[in-house]
Amino acid sequence: MKKATKVLTLALAMIMLAGVLTACGGGSKNGSTLTFGTNPEFPPFEYVTSNGVIGEFDGIDMAIAKQIADENGMTVAMESMEFDSLLVALQNGQIDAVIAGMTATDERRETVDFSTTYYTATQVMIVKEDSDITKATDMADKKICVVQGYTGEVCVQEMGYSYEAFKKGTEAVLELVNGKCDVVVIDSATAKKYVGDNEGLKIVEDASAFESEEYAIAVQKGNTELLDKINASIEKMLSDGTINELAVKYTEEATAE
Numbered sequence: 001m002k003k004a005t006k007v008l009t010l011a012l013a014m015i016m017l018a019g020v021l022t023a024c025g026g027g028s029k030n031g032s033t034l035t036f037g038t039n040p041e042f043p044p045f046e047y048v049t050s051n052g053v054i055g056e057f058d059g060i061d062m063a064i065a066k067q068i069a070d071e072n073g074m075t076v077a078m079e080s081m082e083f084d085s086l087l088v089a090l091q092n093g094q095i096d097a098v099i100a101g102m103t104a105t106d107e108r109r110e111t112v113d114f115s116t117t118y119y120t121a122t123q124v125m126i127v128k129e130d131s132d133i134t135k136a137t138d139m140a141d142k143k144i145c146v147v148q149g150y151t152g153e154v155c156v157q158e159m160g161y162s163y164e165a166f167k168k169g170t171e172a173v174l175e176l177v178n179g180k181c182d183v184v185v186i187d188s189a190t191a192k193k194y195v196g197d198n199e200g201l202k203i204v205e206d207a208s209a210f211e212s213e214e215y216a217i218a219v220q221k222g223n224t225e226l227l228d229k230i231n232a233s234i235e236k237m238l239s240d241g242t243i244n245e246l247a248v249k250y251t252e253e254a255t256a257e
Contacts, residue, residue, distance in 0.1 A: 034074040034226075036065050037095035039083040041147070041168040043193040044250035045101040045119075045215075054078045060246045061099045064118065067242070068233040082167065083149040087112055090218060096226060097219045101187065103151050104216040113221055115230045117214040118243055123152050124191045125204040126176060126184040133183055136209030142182035145172040151213055152185035159209070173198060189251055 038061065040046045045061045052058030053066050057078045069076035079095050086098045090112060101121075104114040127133045133142065136159065144163040146153040156163045164181065166172040173194045175181040186194075188203070195201045217234070219227050237243045 032075060033077050034065075034069045034072070035077040035079060035096045037079045037081055037086045037089050037098045038062075038065075038100045039086065040080050041083075041170065042101045042150075042187070042190055043169075044189055044247075044253070046099075048080075060119070060243075060250045061101060063246050063250075064234070064237065064243065065099050067237060068230055071233045071236070072229050083147075087218065090220060093220070097217050097230065099217045101190075101215050102218060103213040104218075108218070111221065112218040113223065113227055114216040114218055115227060116234045116238075117216050118234050118238065119215040119247065120212050121187050121189060121215060122205075122207070122212045123155050123185055123210040124188045125206070126173065126186065126191050126194060126201055127182065127204055128176065129200050129202050131182065131202075131204075133204055135204070136206040139183055139185075143180070145175050145181040145184045147172055147186060150186065152187070155210060156185055169194065173201075176201065189247070192251060 038046045038057065040048045040057055040059075042059075044059050046057060046059040048056050049058045050056070053062045054076055055078065057080070062078070065078070066076050079089070081089060083100060086100055086102070087108065089095050090098050098112075101119075102108075104117065108114070125133060125136070125139070133139060139156075139159070139161055144156055144161055146156055146163050146165050147169050148165040148167055153163070153165055164175070166175070169184075169186055169190060172181075172184045172186070176184050177198050177200075184194075188205075191203050195203055217230050219230065234243075
C-alpha cells in the first residue's frame with residue numbers, strides 16, 4: 001500500500017506540475033495566445049491611446065499584429081518595453097514575436113529570424129522652420145538628438161557626429177521645440193506625426209545620406225512554425241492592400257491632429 005500510495009502521489013504531482021507549466025507557458029506555446037513585444041513610442045506604428053486596437057495600444061503595427069493573430073485563430077497580447085530590451089525578451093522566451101517598426105538588419109539576423117518585409121521607410125531630419133540645415137552634412141556642428149536604439153542613432157553614429165539619445169521620440173522632439181537641440185533624426189512616418197503635433201517644425205530629407213530600411217517582425221531563431229504563419233498573413237495583407245490602407249489611415253490621422 002505504501003508503494004502504491006507513493007506512485008499515486010507522484011502521478012498526481014506530475015499532473016499538477018504539467019498544469020502549472022501549461023498555465024505559465026503563455027504565448028503561442030499553448031496555441032491560444034500570440035504575445036508580441038513592442039515599444040509604444042513610435043507613432044504612427046505604435047503608441048498608447050484611450051481606445052486602441054489591442055487594449056491601449058494602437059497604430060499600424062498593432063493593427064497588423066491583431067490581424068495576424070485573428071487569421072490564425074489566436075488571441076493577441078501586447079507587452080510594452082524599452083526598444084533595446086525587445087530582442088532580449090524574445091530570446092528569453094518572454095514574448096513570441098517583436099513588432100515595433102524594427103529594421104531587419106544583418107546584425108539582428110544573427111540572433112533572430114525576421115518575417116517578410118511589411119514596410120519600407122527612410123530617415124529624415126526634423127528641424128525648426130528657420131533652420132539652416134538643408135542636408136545631412138549640415139548637422140556637423142549642430143546639436144543632434146536621436147532615439148536610443150533606433151536607426152536614426154545608427155545613422156548619426158556612422159556619420160561620426162556626436163549626439164544625445166533619448167528613450168522616447170517625444171523627449172527628443174521636446175528638446176528641439178525648447179531650443180535645446182538643432183535637429184532630430186528619426187523615421188519619416190514618425191517625423192510627420194511629430195511635425196503635425198508641434199508648430200514651427202519642418203522635415204528635411206536627404207536621400208543621398210539616408211538609405212531606405214525595411215521593417216519586419218522578429219521571432220526566435222528557428223521558430224519556423226510561427227514565422228510561416230506570420231509570413232502568410234503579411235503576404236496576404238500586402239497583396240490585398242491592407243497594409244497600404246493602414247499606412248495611409250494612420251499617417252493621415254497623425255498629420256491631421
